[in-house]
Amino acid sequence: MPELPEVETIRNDLREKILNKKIEKVDLRLKEIVKSSPKDLVLILKENSFKDIRRRGKLLVFALAKKNKYLTIHLRMTGQLVYQKGKKTIAGGHSDNNDIIDLPNKHTHIIFYFSDKSQLFFNDLRRFGVVKIVGKKELEDIFDNFGIEPLEKGFSLKVFQNIIRNKKRNVKAFLLDQKYIAGIGNIYADEILFEAKILPSRKVVSLKAEEIKAIHKAIKKVLKKAIKYRGTTFNDYVDASGKQGKFLRFLKVYEREKRKCLRCEKGTIQKLKIAGRGTRYCDQCQK
DNA sequence: CTTCTTGTTACTGA
DNA sequence: ATCAGTAACAAGAA
Numbered sequence: 001m002p003e004l005p006e007v008e009t010i011r012n013d014l015r016e017k018i019l020n021k022k023i024e025k026v027d028l029r030l031k032e033i034v035k036s037s038p039k040d041l042v043l044i045l046k047e048n049s050f051k052d053i054r055r056r057g058k059l060l061v062f063a064l065a066k067k068n069k070y071l072t073i074h075l076r077m078t079g080q081l082v083y084q085k086g087k088k089t090i091a092g093g094h095s096d097n098n099d100i101i102d103l104p105n106k107h108t109h110i111i112f113y114f115s116d117k118s119q120l121f122f123n124d125l126r127r128f129g130v131v132k133i134v135g136k137k138e139l140e141d142i143f144d145n146f147g148i149e150p151l152e153k154g155f156s157l158k159v160f161q162n163i164i165r166n167k168k169r170n171v172k173a174f175l176l177d178q179k180y181i182a183g184i185g186n187i188y189a190d191e192i193l194f195e196a197k198i199l200p201s202r203k204v205v206s207l208k209a210e211e212i213k214a215i216h217k218a219i220k221k222v223l224k225k226a227i228k229y230r231g232t233t234f235n236d237y238v239d240a241s242g243k244q245g246k247f248l249r250f251l252k253v254y255e256r257e258k259r260k261c262l263r264c265e266k267g268t269i270q271k272l273k274i275a276g277r278g279t280r281y282c283d284q285c286q287k
Numbered sequence: 288c289t290t291c292t293t294g295t296t297a298c299t300g301a
Numbered sequence: 302a303t304c305a306g307t308a309a310c311a312a313g314a315a
Binding site: 077078124125126127128167168169173275276 | 303304305306307310311312313
């Protein structure tokens with residue numbers, strides 16, 4: 001599932017590949033994926049180009065050079081954005097790179113063709129992804145509904161203390177709520193709480209000052225490290241070159257239920273449904 | 288065949 | 302206002 005680190009990896013990759021390239025053609029194969037007018041999307045993108053790519057939480061925002069519009073793409077659970085230059089020729093026998101995906105495939109819903117013969121593929125096995133063209137005002141409204149960006153300068157301990165104050169929910173639900181902090185999903189929420197040694201079921205109001213400090217520190221640490229290793233590939237996530245993320249091997253609790261805790265070596269990783277999500281934690285070293 | 292999974296939104300009821 | 306719980310969405314895995 002693409003969360004902040006995965007989306008940030010894709011953004012950084014694509015910035016190097018597609019900025020300012022002329023979009024020659026857009027092949028919209030599944031118009032249901034587009035939540036604004038599909039016809040307009042094709043018309044607005046044709047002969048246009050991307051002048052900037054931004055990220056807000058898990059949302060990718062492509063600023064268009066012309067027409068003062070933005071293309072927004074949310075990958076949800078199984079969306080992929082893969083860039084390929086020219087046709088891939090799978091040479092028989094010498095496949096030392098098993099990351100390469102043969103595209104387009106049956107899950108390819110949009111293909112962007114650039115004038116240098118390169119292509120960007122939007123694939124989504126479960127079709128939950130959301131693609132839209134929005135104007136400046138609508139983009140601002142979307143941005144306003146997201147909470148603070150946890151890796152930006154403004155996310156100081158003081159600011160975090162103010163955001164978390166008086167919340168009545170459990171800390172897992174708090175971390176997942178995009179209107180407080182943008183970009184944390186199920187994998188990183190569990191990893192952050194493990195790093196901070198806090199049980200996901202803890203009510204926010206019960207957290208001591210030291211514990212809040214630990215969560216604040218863990219958010220930055222876990223997200224930064226995950227970006228460094230280009231995200232977590234569990235099922236479908238790939239970067240803009242179609243390659244898997246390498247953070248899987250650093251996961252401490254996610255999908256490790258019933259196994260021994262890697263930190264205290266006494267506890268067992270448990271799995272419970274908290275905040276409506278599969279939630280993993282160590283029953284010994286998280287308090 | 289059924290059940291579960293998952294991010295997000297929408298809805299309901301407390 | 303605030304929150305918990307649940308359905309819906311789609312497709313595949315078990």
